[in-house]
Amino acid sequence: MNIDGYENRFVAFVDILGFKNLIHKIESEAIEGKDYQRVRSVLNFLHEESIESNGQHDLPVYEEKDGIILEKELGDPRINYISDCVIISTEGTFEGFKSLCNKLTKFSTDIACDGIFIRGGVTYGKIYHHGPILGSVWISKIIVR
Template identity: 30%
Template sequence: MERVIEEIKYEKRVVAFIDILGFKDIIKTSESNPAKLNLIYESLLFLKNREKPEEWNLQLIEIEEYAQKRGLAKFNIADKTSCTCFSDSIVISVQIEEENINEIISTLITNLSFIGAKLMTDGILFRGAITIGNIIHKDNGLVIGQALIDAYQLELSVAKNPRIILSKNLLEKLNYPIETNKDRFPYHQYLSRFDDGCVGFHQMIYFQVLQSWTEMEISELKSELKKVKQAIIDGLDSSFEFSDIHSKFKWLKAEYEKLIILENGVKEKIHELNDGIAGQNIHYSYTDNFYYPKKSKKV
């Protein structure tokens, strides 16, 4: 029988490259810390599960007013998405058509925001970039193309802090400037222009955008934000010899303080060292315990 050769050609897609920060140190620590090993294993298992196309669903988009007005079918990417996880990285690509790129980006960013929030409540930071370009992305995990290289380079050299940034060529295709409400898409609630000029979102923005979701109860929101706060404090306290890592957690601390949470008392403040405390303590956790004393367990 004559062998049928598949035609291989590039396809224009939106491509995201995401990387777990501090992976080497996590692995090193996990050799003597069973809890850390279980944490990184469960986190990687969570990411690996995203290789199933149906995981990129509309659950978090269908509650958006801007999506409902345009028709939810336009936002569906489950049958257009390929995802490959390897070691500490994840590559996601989505088929696009020029006329629906705003819808595609909305669903992709909403899902990535959820992934980032889930990882951060466990103390796992990520960094990444999203671009648009030519790529071959197969279900067997084979990924090649300039768009992948571009996303990787942006993540490595430009993103710097724990966030996902968007490339200039992708931003030029999105709905900016926003002049009226009819110009808005769900992704507009997630994206910000940071002080260094980059446009993107960090792992905590999920809580600001979805705080009014009926399934996000106030008690749950408070609990999740408390985990995020603790992850930042732990990072600040453990980075004595690593100024680069410390600067990333200082950046996260500043972004955490900027989060707009409507319900009073849900987001606890991360105080500066020795804020209102006499002495020269060097741990953020000491200051935090001063303002938010932990309840002692009854014997």
């Protein structure tokens, strides 16, 4: 089956542990305390990485398209998040796998500094992941937990 836009990619599905309880605590306290700052830090990191990586540990790749040199990140990582779930996909190549490992390391290290941890799984297969749209026929096949 060859559907336009579906690509073989590595995919990480990550759950932010204790996120729901933090949100309930923030809502009940109704002040901008330490927990609010922790959640804000996590969301800011995810937002910045989903728009454009800070590049500190990422390798740029250059390609020519229509006579224009474009810079993109190694492995073409794409990030979506909603509530306490984060989905990161990268090209289905060795460079893509390195990029996925890099993103997971950066994310887990950054939020661990705020006392927040993650768990999840990594798999490989066909997925449609373009901008905010994410679709897969195999998402339940997460192979590593």
